[in-house]
Amino acid sequence: MTVAGSTRYPPFIDDLARSESGRLLRAELGRRWPETPDQLDAIVRYALLPAGKMLRPMMTLHAAEAVGGSPRDVLAAALATEYLHVATLVHDDIIDADTLRRGRPAVPVKYGIPGAIVAGDHLIFHAFRAVVEGGRGVPPGPVVAAVAALAEAGQxxxxxxxLEARLVGDLDAGARWYPEMIRLKTGALFxxxxEIGALLGGADQPVASALARYGEHLGMAFQIRDDLLSYLATPEQTGKPATSDLNNGRPTLPLLLAYDAVTDATRVELxxxxxxxxxxxxDVEWIAxxxxxxxxxxxxRLRMVGHAELARAELxxxxxxxxxxxxxxxxxxMTSGTA
Known part of the structure; x- marks a missing residue:
């Protein structure tokens, strides 16, 4: 399950999505969530398909491969990580009142908030079922550990x-709590x-723990990257409104660093x-x-690069x-495309 061609940046992720791994994931996702008259499953299908880059399940497959396991054997468990991720996106769009997701109406806009809540919950339970399914043929210990890893990430x-909700509009507290917030909010699922891929792929605990640390640092880098893209990318590139974070009063890292660097008078204005x-x-132009x-x-960007380097060291x-x-x-x- 290698990626064809050289490891170019940023096209590398597009190459990865088109690789054998990406094709397998998309085919399996379509097989498991066909078109249906069932309203709940139709909402879930809309949330999942067409799929994005599927970075998280791709990492599960290749973590298993990196420790000597078969990516095909952990396919269901890899999709479990996408289920949990998409469930959080559906619920986030309710919390933030975002209307756009992946360039089209968000699930709460298309199907209403009650339907979106239930669909998100449905995906969470499917995630746990899929991890167990992905552990068939694996000794019980690693399967239990994989389920525990998913549960801990969800918590x-x-x-x-x-924590992020408590920090909205509070840049003083945001500066203090931002690292912990992104470790929990984004680093946890990465x-x-x-860790799930490593455990089900046959890794011993020290190696699985190293890959878990790799994922956590990578997730923190990913969140900082997302913060940056709010100011560097177009809505067409991000799939959400350019002012989404600012509209929600969210304490992104660029805002926190700016707040720390300016005079008291500018802080008041900010x-x-x-x-x-x-x-x-x-307002938007002034912030930029x-x-x-x-x-x-x-x-x-320097903080993002630091986390990416810590991640690489764990490999x-x-x-x-x-x-x-x-x-x-x-x-x-992770550190490309933001220069």
């Missing part, structure tokens, strides 16, 4: 979401997808923009200029293989 996601959710005339002037985007426990190459390539891709 951490909830803690991270709750941690689990790699807080005012945040409290009115960027709705004033020229401020971030550029104080070097906040460059500062956030030293692995023997060279196609799977290891893919995990290394994902870490390198």
């Amino acid at each position: 951490d996601l909830c803690r991270g979401q709750a 941690r689990a997808v790699c 807080l005012a923009v945040l409290h009115r959710r960027g709705a004033g005339p020229g 200029a401020l971030l550029r002037d104080v070097g906040a985007v460059d500062g956030a 030293a426990v692995l023997t060279p293989s196609a799977g290891t190459d893919v995990l290394t390539g994902i870490a390198a891709w």
Whole structure:
């Protein structure tokens, strides 16, 4: 399950999505969620398909491959990580009142909030079922550990979401709690997808733990990357409104770094923009200029690179293989495309 062609950045992830692994995941996802008159399954299918890059399940497959396992054997468990991820997106769109997801109406907009809540819950339970299914033929110990890893990630996601909600509009507290918030909100699931792949692929606990740490650091880099893309990419590239984070008062890292760097008078103005959710005339342009002037985007990029380098260091426990190459390539891709 290697990726054809060289490891280019950022096209590397597009190559990965078109690889044998990507084709297998998409085919299996379509097989498990066919078109149906059942309303609940139809909502879930809309949330899942067409699939995005499927980075998290791809990491599960290649974590298994990197420790000597068969990616095909963990296919169901890999999809479990996509189920949990998409469930959180559906629920996030309710919380944030976002109307756009992956370039089309978000699930709550198309099907209503009650349907979106139930569909998200449905996906969570499917995730646990799929991990167990992906562990068939594996000794009970690693399967139990994989289920526990998914459960812990889900709990951490909830803690991270709750912490982020408490930090809305509070840049003083945001600066203090941001690292923990992104570790829980985003790092946790990346941690689990790699640990699950390693456990079901036959890794011993020290190697599985190293891959879990790789995933956690990679997830934190990914969240910082997402923070940056809010200011560097178009809505067509991100699949959500450019002002989504600002509209929600979310304490992204560039804003926190800017707040730390400016004078008291500018802090007052920045807080005012945040409290009115960027709705004033020229607010978005003022924020963009401020971030550029104080070097906040460059500062956030350095933090992102630091986490990606820590992630790569954890791969030293692995023997060279196609799977290891893919995990290394994902870490390198993480810091591309934001220059």
